[in-house]
Amino acid sequence: MVEVVVTPVRVPTAGDLLVATPRLVDPNFDRTVVFVIEHQEAGTLGVVINRVSDISCAAAVPRWASRFAEEAAVGLGGPVEPQGLLALGATAEPPAGESLSPQGSGTESSEAGGVWRTVNGTVGLVDLTADPAELDTAVVAVRIYGGHAGWGPGQLRGELQSGCWWVFDSMPGDLTADATTLWYDVLARQSPPARLLAHYPDDPAQN
Template sequence: MISRLQPALGRLLISEPFLMDPNFKRAVVLITDHQDEGTVGFILNQCSTLLLKDVVPELEEASFPVYFGGPVETDTIHFIHRCYDKIGDGQEVAKGIYWGGNFETLKALIRNDSISEDEIKFFIGYSGWGNDQLKREMKENTWIVSDDFHPDVVFSGNEENLWREVIINLGPKYAHVSNFPQDPNLN
């Protein structure tokens, strides 16, 4: 499979169907930073067993799911959101989608029940690629790149079907890929 689009800020990286790296198997990654020095993103469809209250103990009522953002710095927490009007901070990575912001403001919003799961997503760790690493992986057809997606995709809680949905959204050229078995050896 060859994707004509190249990685860029606000685009999705979609793993090819037979990528066996357990960190990125059937992964959908939102690119939140893309420069000559490298790329940063967050896996949107790998929910952990943790809740926000497990990693931020002072938010004892916060039952937001926490996602595995990637294998880099898994002792850090990050968030993306679509509620700039409430948080008033964050770097816009795609139309209406922001990375980070004032965590103290966010904690106050959470304590007041002023923010919902469909507005924000939390991650442990992130995905990162060195300056030429992602270019090499693109040449190896490890990733498909998409810039045609609705923001609801990013905040979807349907992580089991997200990979398939974004593949189908790429159109007929890729739709057949969505039916490939996860392990072709089981056929």
């Protein structure tokens, strides 16, 4: 059995990161970093941000190509509805209101029907069915993910209490960071004991 120190359970909020510990044996989430989009009594929604496909964002959604970072790949967001696409955008500064104004409109886009819906701070959900020209130019990065991660009522809390996940603050740049090292990088910036896991071997038996 993998020995991992269980820290006091922190209830996640939108914009937090869920970082899988070695206690989580589900291959769908092995060494994953999940960006929490929503956490309520009814359940939790998030996307894995450190697994990517070999499909470019521009190829997946050509009409939005101008808003994607060059060579950005579609993320493997999770095992739920893997054929569905979900987009997150990041802004250089937090928007003044709950949502960003469409470019040139002078009015805020609504939370229900606008092209942008704030998740937390500088990150928001982007409606890929909208016209890309409506998205405020303050949005400097857009990433898309195939599928998402979801937990039913009480399910995530049970996994947190079992030490399968740690909850940490996200940082600017996490969405666009190197996916291959993000799990290690997030742990390395924490205090012990979490920081020690940044050096956890891929195969403990070979250590």
